[in-house]
Amino acid sequence: MLRVRNRHLLQLLPLLLTAAAATTRATAETTSTTGHGGDESALVAFKAKISHHPGALASWNQSTSYCDWEGVTCSKRHRGRVVALDLSSRGLDGTVSPAIGNLTFLRSLNLSVNTLQGEIPPSIGSLRRLRRIDLSQNMLTGAIPSNISRCISLRVVDIDTNKGLQGSIPDEIGSLPYLTYLVLANNHFTGAIPSSLGNLSRLATLSLSTNYLQGPIPAGIGNNPYLGFLQLAANDLSGLLPPSLYNLSSLYYLSLGTNKLHGRLPADLGKSLPSIWRFAIGGNLFTGPIPLSLTNLTMLTELSMEDNNLSGTFPG
Ligand SMILES: *[C@@H]1O[C@H](CO)[C@@H](O)[C@H](O)[C@H]1NC(C)=O
Numbered sequence: 410m411l412r413v414r415n416r417h418l419l420q421l422l423p424l425l426l427t428a429a430a431a432t433t434r435a436t437a438e439t440t441s442t443t444g445h446g447g448d449e450s451a452l453v454a455f456k457a458k459i460s461h462h463p464g465a466l467a468s469w470n471q472s473t474s475y476c477d478w479e480g481v482t483c484s485k486r487h488r489g490r491v492v493a494l495d496l497s498s499r500g501l502d503g504t505v506s507p508a509i510g511n512l513t514f515l516r517s518l519n520l521s522v523n524t525l526q527g528e529i530p531p532s533i534g535s536l537r538r539l540r541r542i543d544l545s546q547n548m549l550t551g552a553i554p555s556n557i558s559r560c561i562s563l564r565v566v567d568i569d570t571n572k573g574l575q576g577s578i579p580d581e582i583g584s585l586p587y588l589t590y591l592v593l594a595n596n597h598f599t600g601a602i603p604s605s606l607g608n609l610s611r612l613a614t615l616s617l618s619t620n621y622l623q624g625p626i627p628a629g630i631g632n633n634p635y636l637g638f639l640q641l642a643a644n645d646l647s648g649l650l651p652p653s654l655y656n657l658s659s660l661y662y663l664s665l666g667t668n669k670l671h672g673r674l675p676a677d678l679g680k681s682l683p684s685i686w687r688f689a690i691g692g693n694l695f696t697g698p699i700p701l702s703l704t705n706l707t708m709l710t711e712l713s714m715e716d717n718n719l720s721g722t723f724p725g
Pocket residue numbers: 447450451454508511
């Protein structure tokens with residue numbers, strides 16, 4: 410019975426392979442025509458919005474294929490499709506063209522350390538394959554488009570230090586299932602930290618420091634099992650620290666200085682944060698005794714608790 414079935418399959422195999430090859434060819438042809446024209450015109454539109462580019466985009470001319478343009482990487486499998494655009498530190502001035510959203514095979518976008526202005530185009534929501542976006546150290550303004558949540562492959566979001574970015578952090582960021590790295594520090598963000606960030610079960614690094622964020626630290630943040638780096642310093646955060654934060658064996662860097670957080674530190678602090686090496690809560694409204702158990706935090710090298718109403722001294 411089995412033998413017969415196998416023989417049938419063997420006879421079918423050449424047919425199946427031919428069919429598969431035909432399909433692959435057809436797909437390749439389609440992607441190379443639409444992909445080629447579409448991605449090239451998106452790059453040309455991107456360049457058109459860059460008003461000043463000292464030499465960096467000189468290679469972006471018709472004498473070479475756009476896949477060879479500086480900073481552009483095309484797919485090996487999907488001919489003509491741009492998978493990475495890396496124009497970090499190229500002195501780019503101007504705005505980010507909405508045409509960026511047409512580069513639908515893009516996996517990595519790095520425009521960091523330039524002087525780009527204007528808004529982050531909502532069209533980035535079309536980039537469903539995008540894993541990494543780095544727009545840090547620019548002059549971008551406006552809000553983070555909420556449809557960033559449609560970039561469902563995102564792992565890394567770095568929008569650090571764009572002096573003009575404002576508005577609240579969109580709740581929708583909490584629905585990006587693979588997000589491991591979220592850095593929105595040094596901007597003008599206001600409002601509360603979305604509690605949806607507690608749903609980012611792969612989150613390892615979260616920095617929202619030096620903004621104008623208010624309200625409590627959502628308890629859910631302490632439930633992210635891989636969280637190691639949590640930096641929320643220099644905001645206007647208030648309330649108690651959620652107990653879940655003292656319960657994170659992965660946490661090695663906790664920086665909450667210069668906020669309006671209050672409450673007592675748990676006596677068994679030294680038991681619950683085995684990996685911690687920076688513990689910084691200076692410039693808040695914490696009260697009560699400094700826990701003796703801190704001596705048991707063997708990894709601790711940076712401790713900052715000044716400017717609170719704590720009693721006692723650091724034991725030894
Ligand atoms: C981007 O794609 C849209 C929709 O397919 C199209 O209308 C537009 O012309 C494209 N823009 C560029 C610059 O290629």
